[in-house]
Amino acid sequence: xxxxxxxxxxxxxxxxxxxxxxxxxxxxxxxxxxxxxxxxxxxxxxxxxxxxxxxxxxxxxxxxxxxxxxxxxxxxxxxxxxxxxxxxxxxxxxxxxxxxxxxxxxxxxxxxxxxxxxxxxxxxxxxxxxxxxxxxxxxxxxxxxxxxxxxxxxxxxxxxxxxxxxxxxxxxxxxxxxxx
Amino acid sequence: xxxxxxxxxxxxxxxxxxxxxxxxxxxxxxxxxxxxxxxxxxxxxxxxxxxxxxxxxxxxxxxxxxxxxxxxxxxxxxxxxxxxxxxxxxxxxxxxxxxxxxxxxxxxxxxxxxxxxxxxxxxxxxxxxxxxxxxxxxxxxxxxxxxxxxxxxxxxxxxxxxxxxxxxxxxxxxxxxxxxxxxxxxxxxxxxxxxxxxxxxxxxxxxxxxxxxxxxxxxxxxxxxxxxxxxxxxxxxxxxxxxxxxxxxxxxxxxxxxxxxxxxxxxxxxxxxxxxxxxxxxxxxxxxxxxxxxxxxxxxxxxxxxxxxxxxxxxxxxxxxxxxxxxxxxxxxxxxxxxxxxxxxxxxxxxxxxxxxxxxxxxxxxxxxxxxxxxxxxxxxxxxxxxxxxxxxxxxxxxxxxxxxxxxxxxxxxxxxxxxxxxxxxx
Numbered sequence: 196x197x198x199x200x201x202x203x204x205x206x207x208x209x210x211x212x213x214x215x216x217x218x219x220x221x222x223x224x225x226x227x228x229x230x231x232x233x234x235x236x237x238x239x240x241x242x243x244x245x246x247x248x249x250x251x252x253x254x255x256x257x258x259x260x261x262x263x264x265x266x267x268x269x270x271x272x273x274x275x276x277x278x279x280x281x282x283x284x285x286x287x288x289x290x291x292x293x294x295x296x297x298x299x300x301x302x303x304x305x306x307x308x309x310x311x312x313x314x315x316x317x318x319x320x321x322x323x324x325x326x327x328x329x330x331x332x333x334x335x336x337x338x339x340x341x342x343x344x345x346x347x348x349x350x351x352x353x354x355x356x357x358x359x360x361x362x363x364x365x366x367x368x369x370x371x372x373x374x375x
Numbered sequence: 376x377x378x379x380x381x382x383x384x385x386x387x388x389x390x391x392x393x394x395x396x397x398x399x400x401x402x403x404x405x406x407x408x409x410x411x412x413x414x415x416x417x418x419x420x421x422x423x424x425x426x427x428x429x430x431x432x433x434x435x436x437x438x439x440x441x442x443x444x445x446x447x448x449x450x451x452x453x454x455x456x457x458x459x460x461x462x463x464x465x466x467x468x469x470x471x472x473x474x475x476x477x478x479x480x481x482x483x484x485x486x487x488x489x490x491x492x493x494x495x496x497x498x499x500x501x502x503x504x505x506x507x508x509x510x511x512x513x514x515x516x517x518x519x520x521x522x523x524x525x526x527x528x529x530x531x532x533x534x535x536x537x538x539x540x541x542x543x544x545x546x547x548x549x550x551x552x553x554x555x556x557x558x559x560x561x562x563x564x565x566x567x568x569x570x571x572x573x574x575x576x577x578x579x580x581x582x583x584x585x586x587x588x589x590x591x592x593x594x595x596x597x598x599x600x601x602x603x604x605x606x607x608x609x610x611x612x613x614x615x616x617x618x619x620x621x622x623x624x625x626x627x628x629x630x631x632x633x634x635x636x637x638x639x640x641x642x643x644x645x646x647x648x649x650x651x652x653x654x655x656x657x658x659x660x661x662x663x664x665x666x667x668x669x670x671x672x673x674x675x676x677x678x679x680x681x682x683x684x685x686x687x688x689x690x691x692x693x694x695x696x697x698x699x700x701x702x703x704x705x706x707x708x709x710x711x712x713x714x715x716x717x718x719x720x721x722x723x724x725x726x727x728x729x730x731x732x733x734x735x736x737x738x739x740x741x742x743x744x745x746x747x748x749x750x751x752x753x754x755x756x757x758x759x760x761x762x763x764x765x766x767x768x769x770x771x772x773x774x775x776x777x778x779x780x781x782x783x784x785x786x787x788x789x790x791x792x793x794x795x796x797x798x799x800x801x802x
Contacts, residue, residue, distance in 0.1 A: 236554075239568065245558045265655050270560035272655040316655075317560075320680055322539035323532060324657040338659045339536065340675060341736055356680045 250375030252367065255311050263327050265316060268374055272316035272324050273362065274335075278346060283309050285333060286347035296358045300347045303361050313372065314348045315362050320355035335359065382409050406592055411610035412617045413598035415795050419493075420596070420617075421624030422486040428625055429479040430584065434577050436472040437521075444524065446570035448563045451526035452651040470640040476518050477643045478632050480666035483511060491697075492718055494706030495597040501698040503590040508695045510583050515667065515691075517576040520569040522664060527648030532661045534561045534569070540674075543684040560654065600794045601706025602787060609791035660735065668732030669725050673767065675736050676760035686764065693771045700771055702779030710785040714778050721770045724763050731760040 251268050258264050258277040266273045278286070283300075287309075291297040304312055318325050318337040325335035325344060331352065332345035342353030349358040364374040383404040385391040394401055443462050445454040458465040487507070490496055496504035523534045538561060542552040557564025595604055604610055611617075635642065643665060647658045663671050670687050677683035693700075708715045736757040743753040788794035 239557055240554050241558045242564065245562075245564065249559075267655065270558060270562045270654060320539075322535040322542075323661065324655060326657075338657055339532070339661050354675075354678050354680055354683065 250373060252371060252373050254371050255313075256370030258311075260310070268315075268362070273374060274312070274314040274316040274327075274348075274359075276312040276314070276327075278310050278312055282333060282346040286345065289345060289347070289349075295350050295356065298347075298349060298358055303347050303349075303358070305366060308366065311372075312346075312348060313361060313364055313374065315360040317360070318342050318355055319350065319357040319359065320353070325359070379405070379409075379411055381405050406588075406613075407618070408612065408614040410592065410613035411595075411604065411607070412613045413596055413604060413609060413791050414611045414616070415598050415600060415791050416596070416617065416620070417599055418620070418624055419485070419489040420598075421621045422482050422489065424621035425482045425625055425628050426479070426486060427584065428628075429475060429482055430577065430581060432471065432475050433479060434581070436468050436475060437574070437577065439468050440472055441574060444570075446524070446567050448526060448566055448652070451524060451566060455525045467636070470636045474632065474635045474640060474643065476521065477635070477664070477666065478628070479514065480518070482628070483514065484666070487511070487694075488722060490597075491721075492708050492715075493597055493599060494601050494701070494703075494708065496698045497601075497701060497703075497706050498698070499594045500590075500597060503587065503594060504698055505695060506583055506587040506590055508691075510580055510587060511694075512691060513576055513580045513583065517573060517580065518664070518666070520573040520576070523566065523569050524573060525648060526566065526652045528650045528652055528658045529645045529648040529661065531561060531652035531654065532657055533663055534565060536661070538565070540684045540687070543681045545681070562654075597706065598791055599707060599709060600788055600791055601710070602789075602791055602794070605790045606792070662733050665729065665733070668730075669728035669767075670732070672728040672732035672760045673764045675732070676757060676764045690764075690767060693768065697771065697775070700775045702776045703782065703784070704779075705784040705787055707787075710787050711778075711782060712785060713782045714774075717770060717774050717778065720766070724766050724770070728760065728763045728767065731756050731763065736760070 249269060251266070251273075253266055253273075253275060255275055255277070258275050260277050261279050263274055263276045266275060286300040289300075291299065300309075316324050316335075318339065320337065320340055320342050323337050323339035325337040325342065327335055329336035330343050330345070332343055334346045334348060334351075335344040336342075337344075337353065337355070340354050342355035343351050344355075344359055345351050347358075348361070350356070362374050364372050367373050381401055381404075383394075383398075383401040385394045385400070390400060393399070440458065443454065443458050443465065445451055455469070458469050460466070462468075490504065490507070519533070519537055523530045538552060538555055541555060542548045544551065553559060555565075556562070557568060645662065647661075650658075662668065670690055673690050674683045674687040677686050703711060703714065705711055708718055734756040736755070738756045739751055739753040740756060740759050741753050742751050744751075746752050788797065
């Protein structure tokens with residue numbers, strides 16, 4: 196509105212300065228909302244103490260052959276399984292062709308430690324804990340929606356889209372592992 | 376109705392003084408005393424009032440429970456037991472609250488089916504319907520978070536399964552899941568925030584209820600004929616007619632409520648929820664509360680995780696779209712001879728989906744003998760769920776738009792008054 200209004204020149208009403216104030220105020224308000232939103236949303240992410248509990252050590256030598264031990268890791272069950280020779284053979288010999296999430300057994304264990312299988316015991320469907328036994332494939336069966344995992348923890352049947360997760364872990368000594 | 380002039384006349388000096396400053400008594404009088412109500416409303420219309428009662432009961436009993444409940448993974452389960460055993464009258468308050476949730480959903484489902492049958496979602500009531508859908512969605516969220524609080528096995532695995540639905544979203548799903556749970560699993564952070572939100576959401580619901588009632592009073596109530604109010608002949612004042620009818624229905628409803636609270640308080644729950652949450656052991660058979668079973672059946676009917684989750688949310692989303700899916704010019708199914716039967720089938724479908732949601736997917740509905748290997752063969756629950764899911768969506772997306780165009784409706788009465796008089800002449 197650079198034209199004179201009602202025939203008078205509005206000297207105090209410099210339009211460009213006024214527009215600038217509106218835009219600046221609007222931008223500041225948007226910035227302020229964003230600055231408030233960041234901590235308000237961020238506070239719901241895992242807190243420092245939750246993150247600090249993220250790694251554990253475990254002695255797999257305590258697990259007898261054919262046995263499974265369930266350890267709590269990051270609030271979830273961790274399956275430490277000492278597989279029998281027959282189970283290892285079955286896991287290695289399974290045909291990858293028909294699998295939903297094909298992965299050779301060798302990618303799921305540490306070389307030379309094929310007997311130890313370390314898995315996050317959380318069904319990749321909706322997070323229930325699968326049970327050892329009851330499986331058609333010698334592995335784990337999820338009671339919630341019927342997902343069936345084999346002796347390598349690979350999904351073979353049912354609604355789960357992925358194999359049971361193998362967490363990041365390393366052997367610190369012959370039998371001691373560090374998970375996370 | 377909005378064009379109904381106010382008939383409130385302040386009598387005492389105080390009323391006149393207040394009316395000139397905050398006409399709140401005028402608003403209450405015009406909304407709940409002199410409000411013109413269709414004179415042919417049947418008992419299905421009393422559930423709006425019953426639902427307000429339910430919300431009030433849940434809020435009051437909930438505030439009291441929060442005075443004794445401890446939102447901590449080590450104490451939540453025990454604090455519930457303490458409320459039931461040691462807190463004065465705690466058993467009553469806790470059972471009223473837990474059964475109250477079921478009663479609330481029972482009433483809301485009748486309210487929704489009533490709206491569906493009588494076309495209460497059609498113009499000009501689309502916003503009214505949408506607000507109702509928002510309330511229903513908030514109710515589901517509130518009930519889900521409330522169910523987690525006792526920290527039993529069902530609570531825990533219910534929280535695990537439902538939060539993991541979010542994890543099905545491609546790419547960002549896992550990050551959102553961690554954000555939502557406040558950790559790498561359902562844990563203290565999750566319980567604590569669910570408690571906070573469970574306390575908040577009922578008040579949000581109350582706010583949306585105010586909007587729902589406001590929208591209702593702008594467009595006026597629908598009625599069993601689906602014909603809009605045309606003259607004063609069609610209406611009666613809200614008080615005493617609707618008030619007393621609502622009160623009578625509330626008494627019957629509270630009798631049903633009391634049967635559950637006093638004689639079978641755990642009938643609608645699960646024994647497994649009396650076992651403290653154990654993150655390392657999932658119960659053999661987990662199921663949600665009865666009011667969510669139809670959606671759970673839809674989730675499980677689809678073998679793919681992401682599509683299953685989408686279908687479940689779509690089952691709720693499609694209810695929002697209803698006003699734009701129905702092409703019929705006639706509101707009430709009383710005058711829709713074909714659609715009426717599809718409606719009946721839809722109600723049966725919803726009930727059967729609920730039944731399927733409570734069964735194991737591989738179980739048989741009925742057996743047809745055994746196959747060569749001696750395994751029982753027959754109709755599997757998962758197949759029945761798939762058929763019912765297909766009908767659920769077809770009802771909204773195909774039958775609603777298609778029948779609306781093809782159907783020959785019965786003659787609709789000229790006015791509510793005419794319909795009422797014609798009905799009287801018959802008897």
